[in-house]
Amino acid sequence: AQSVTQLDSQVPVFEEAPVELRCNYSSSVSVYLFWYVQYPNQGLQLLLKYLSGSTLVKSINGFEAEFNKSQTSFHLRKPSVHISDTAEYFCAVKVTGGFKTIFGAGTRLFVKA
Amino acid sequence: EAGVTQFPSHSVIEKGQTVTLRCDPISGHDNLYWYRRVMGKEIKFLLHFVKESKQDESGMPNNRFLAERTGGTYSTLKVQPAELEDSGVYFCASSQDWAGGSEAFFGQGTRLTVV
Numbered sequence: 594a595q596s597v598t599q600l601d602s603q604v605p606v607f608e609e610a611p612v613e614l615r616c617n618y619s620s621s622v623s624v625y626l627f628w629y630v631q632y633p634n635q636g637l638q639l640l641l642k643y644l645s646g647s648t649l650v651k652s653i654n655g656f657e658a659e660f661n662k663s664q665t666s667f668h669l670r671k672p673s674v675h676i677s678d679t680a681e682y683f684c685a686v687k688v689t690g691g692f693k694t695i696f697g698a699g700t701r702l703f704v705k706a
Numbered sequence: 707e708a709g710v711t712q713f714p715s716h717s718v719i720e721k722g723q724t725v726t727l728r729c730d731p732i733s734g735h736d737n738l739y740w741y742r743r744v745m746g747k748e749i750k751f752l753l754h755f756v757k758e759s760k761q762d763e764s765g766m767p768n769n770r771f772l773a774e775r776t777g778g779t780y781s782t783l784k785v786q787p788a789e790l791e792d793s794g795v796y797f798c799a800s801s802q803d804w805a806g807g808s809e810a811f812f813g814q815g816t817r818l819t820v821v
Contacts, residue, residue, distance in 0.1 A: 637797065637812035683749065692737065693762065694810060696749040
């Protein structure tokens with residue numbers, strides 16, 4: 594069975610500071626990896642995903658995540674955050690060829706002015 | 707193009723009552739999923755439809771939950787009778803195919819509170 598651990602439930606950070614949201618997963622088979630974001634009063638949106646190829650994947654709004662197979666991690670980073678990045682971020686995995694998405698418990702990112 | 711739509715956005719019911727949640731997927735998406743998030747915990751898979759057929763309902767908590775997808779379009783999730791532990795946010799998602807890398811599009815969720 595697969596599982597996802599998000600190591601921080603809340604991350605407060607000042608605007609323009611860097612941030613890292615940590616994610617570790619457990620799986621005995623190959624998986625795809627995702628980060629979803631939920632802004633206040635909105636649904637979940639896909640932020641970025643790793644399927645294969647380059648282990649570093651990037652979103653259009655400056656986030657990036659690196660797949661580290663040896664450490665079974667998929668940490669999310671941004672070099673300089675904005676107030677508008679305040680949201681809840683979910684790391685998720687899906688077995689290659691499967692359909693069920695397994696989510697972590699989420700990390701609330703608070704960006705302060 | 708309209709996204710995944712869920713109704714209602716909020717529902718407060720008393721223990722023992724019945725509630726029906728509705729999800730309208732993106733047009734043309736054969737795959738429809740229900741998930742639930744109990745406060746502060748992870749989002750958990752409930753079940754998966756391919757068109758009108760239940761592909762996997764292994765995540766359904768118990769027989770008080772009934773999901774249907776008549777005609778392979780919208781889906782309903784009925785809780786009868788509701789219990790306090792059923793409170794949470796119920797998410798619906800849809801995708802075009804069920805290959806692992808395809809993106810699932812999520813609705814805003816229905817926040818259910820059982821009192």
